[in-house]
Amino acid sequence: MTDSTFKRFSDPEIAAVYRAIRERRDMRHFTGAPVDADQMARLIDAAHHAPSVGFMQPWRFVRITDRTLRVALHDIVETERRATAEALNERSDEFMRLKVQGILDCGEVVVVGLMEDRERHIFGRRTLPEMDLASVACAIQNIWLAARAEGLGLGWVSLFDVGAVQRLLHMPSDAKPVAILCIGHVEHFYDEPMLQAEGWAKRVPTSLCVEENRWPEALPHPDA
Amino acid sequence: MTDSTFKRFSDPEIAAVYRAIRERRDMRHFTGAPVDADQMARLIDAAHHAPSVGFMQPWRFVRITDRTLRVALHDIVETERRATAEALNERSDEFMRLKVQGILDCGEVVVVGLMEDRERHIFGRRTLPEMDLASVACAIQNIWLAARAEGLGLGWVSLFDVGAVQRLLHMPSDAKPVAILCIGHVEHFYDEPMLQAEGWAKRVPTSLCVEENRWPEALPHPDA
Numbered sequence: 001m002t003d004s005t006f007k008r009f010s011d012p013e014i015a016a017v018y019r020a021i022r023e024r025r026d027m028r029h030f031t032g033a034p035v036d037a038d039q040m041a042r043l044i045d046a047a048h049h050a051p052s053v054g055f056m057q058p059w060r061f062v063r064i065t066d067r068t069l070r071v072a073l074h075d076i077v078e079t080e081r082r083a084t085a086e087a088l089n090e091r092s093d094e095f096m097r098l099k100v101q102g103i104l105d106c107g108e109v110v111v112v113g114l115m116e117d118r119e120r121h122i123f124g125r126r127t128l129p130e131m132d133l134a135s136v137a138c139a140i141q142n143i144w145l146a147a148r149a150e151g152l153g154l155g156w157v158s159l160f161d162v163g164a165v166q167r168l169l170h171m172p173s174d175a176k177p178v179a180i181l182c183i184g185h186v187e188h189f190y191d192e193p194m195l196q197a198e199g200w201a202k203r204v205p206t207s208l209c210v211e212e213n214r215w216p217e218a219l220p221h222p223d224a
Numbered sequence: 225m226t227d228s229t230f231k232r233f234s235d236p237e238i239a240a241v242y243r244a245i246r247e248r249r250d251m252r253h254f255t256g257a258p259v260d261a262d263q264m265a266r267l268i269d270a271a272h273h274a275p276s277v278g279f280m281q282p283w284r285f286v287r288i289t290d291r292t293l294r295v296a297l298h299d300i301v302e303t304e305r306r307a308t309a310e311a312l313n314e315r316s317d318e319f320m321r322l323k324v325q326g327i328l329d330c331g332e333v334v335v336v337g338l339m340e341d342r343e344r345h346i347f348g349r350r351t352l353p354e355m356d357l358a359s360v361a362c363a364i365q366n367i368w369l370a371a372r373a374e375g376l377g378l379g380w381v382s383l384f385d386v387g388a389v390q391r392l393l394h395m396p397s398d399a400k401p402v403a404i405l406c407i408g409h410v411e412h413f414y415d416e417p418m419l420q421a422e423g424w425a426k427r428v429p430t431s432l433c434v435e436e437n438r439w440p441e442a443l444p445h446p447d448a
Contacts, residue, residue: 007413008375013240016233017373020241021270021366046245048430051368053382055419057427061434069437084350096347116442123320123424124382126308128402130357131382137361138368142245144275145369149241151232158277158348158355171439178352189231195279200347203281206265206272210285213293215395218340 020145023189027153028098030106030184039150040108043183046146050139053131054123057115059139062169064109072168073111073160073180074103080159095198102155107184111165112140116172136178143181153186244369247413251377252322254330254408263374264332267407270370274363277355278347283363286393288333296392297335297384297404298327304383319422326379331408335389336364340396360402367405377410 009017044061052058064070081096103109118132125131140156147154157180165177195201208219233241268285276282288294301324309317327333342356349355364380371378381404389401419425432443 007410009240009243009373012236013243014373016237016240017244017369018266018270019233019237021273021370024273024275026275042242044434045430046242048427048433049245049248050365051248051250051380055417055425055427057425057433059433060440062439063434063436066437080351084347087346087350113439122311123308126311126383127304127385128382130354130402133354133357134361134364134382134402137358138365140358141274141362141365144362145241146245149233149238156275158352158358159350161351169439172442175439178354178358186231193279201279201281203272203279206269209272209281209283210268210287212287213290215286215337215393215399216284218396 016149020149024144024148025153025190025193027155027182027186027189028095028102028194030102030153030182030186032105033107033185035107035152035184039152040183042150043143043146046142047139050135050142052135052138053125054121056118056121056132056135058118058121058132059136060113060115060175062111062113064111069168070103070109073109073165074100076160076164076168077103077157077180080161084159095194095200096159099155099157099159102182103157103180105184106153106155106182110181110183111169111177112136112179112181113171113175113177116175118174133178140179140181143183147183148189151185152183153189155182157182240373244373248368248372249377249414249417251379251406251410251413252319252326252418254326254377254406254410256329257331257409259331259376259408263376264407266374267367267370270366271363274359274366276359276362277349278345280342280345280356280359282339282342282345282356283360284337284339284399286335286337288335293392294327294333297333297389298324300384300388300392301327301381301404303388304385308383319418319424320383323379323381323383326406327381327404329408330377330379330406334405334407335393335401336360336403336405337395337399337401340399342398357402364403364405367407371407372413375409376407377413379406381406
């Protein structure tokens with residue numbers, strides 16, 4: 001095996017990585033079956049191998065195994081769902097309800113947050129302090145892809161009041177929740193993104209998102 | 225093949241996804257060989273299949289093929305490198321230099337930015353408007369993993385003045401550059417994260433980043 005073939009994965013391996021990328025879905029329907037503890041450990045470990053700005057590893061994970069806590073999280077999300085539905089004139093009401101229900105139905109709920117005391121990390125963040133969130137998002141994408149490969153669905157819920165989740169989990173004021181992840185077994189994966197199936201928005205042609213040497217033209221809004 | 229085996233990838237496919245996650249590195253050394261146009265198209269397409277909040281697809285990509293533009297980007301990053309080195313008392317000077325040099329050496333430079341006119345996208349962003357950046361980060365992680373599988377290195381540079389890059393690429397004021405990606409062929413991938421090899425910080429044990437039903441204890445800083 002030459003050094004060059006070692007660097008490049010085998011064709012089936014490359015295909016597997018692209019398959020995970022293409023077949024990953026933001027899932028809202030779950031069977032309720034529990035997730036194996038070993039699987040959860042692999043998913044968290046995948047997250048922890050994400051890139052992070054200045055190697056600051058800003059991600060923290062809270063596994064919600066207490067049903068009372070899970071119901072309390074659901075209530076926080078339900079409150080925000082109503083506020084968002086009002087702001088959107090109920091346009092998204094039906095599938096937002098599903099997302100909220102997913103918190104009660106899925107095998108595992110994990111709250112992901114930005115760690116406390118991040119301000120001393122300057123490397124790569126002097127002009128872009130929000131790179132800590134970018135790192136956490138990469139970690140969640142790792143979980144998402146690994147879960148898809150393992151046959152588990154994941155939904156990222158960002159419909160919540162930050163202060164309410166901070167208080168519920170007794171988080172330090174400078175730590176910040178950014179995701180409630182619903183993870184679990186599913187009957188089947190959606191063939192296309194659910195928001196596209198529901199007519200909320202369509203995928204923009206890839207070519208319209210990229211341009212050479214200049215900023216691309218503004219696109220019509222995907223939900224126009 | 226049962227429905228269940230269809231949902232779950234095959235064992236070799238699962239292993240390939242985890243391999244990409246574990247062997248992905250933030251690369252700073254490149255051979256300078258050009259990247260095949262088809263490969264670049266696959267990478268951008270992988271990015272475009274990332275999740276996005278409310279399916280808003282906020283990512284835009286500018287491929288820098290004009291050498292003058294690339295050198296101008298390099299100069300912007302070099303200026304910020306000096307400012308950061310000063311803020312850090314030169315602690316990171318050596319490997320930051322490598323990062324800057326990568327912009328000149330790599331096969332492809334791609335600027336990734338948040339599209340203009342994002343404020344009308346409310347779904348999933350009413351309380352967390354920064355979810356647009358989270359979506360772009362997921363897109364970049366897709367590129368990163370796909371590139372690793374294809375044997376290409378990637379480095380995410382966030383050492384730049386946002387306004388300077390906006391002006392250079394004539395971006396609308398409400399669009400925002402968040403990454404200068406250096407993509408290209410490499411001699412070899414680092415065995416461990418370069419910042420760990422350089423003694424800048426160590427990987428925190430995974431178990432310390434996760435807790436059940438409560439926020440994890442604050443950790444000693446990884447660079448302490």
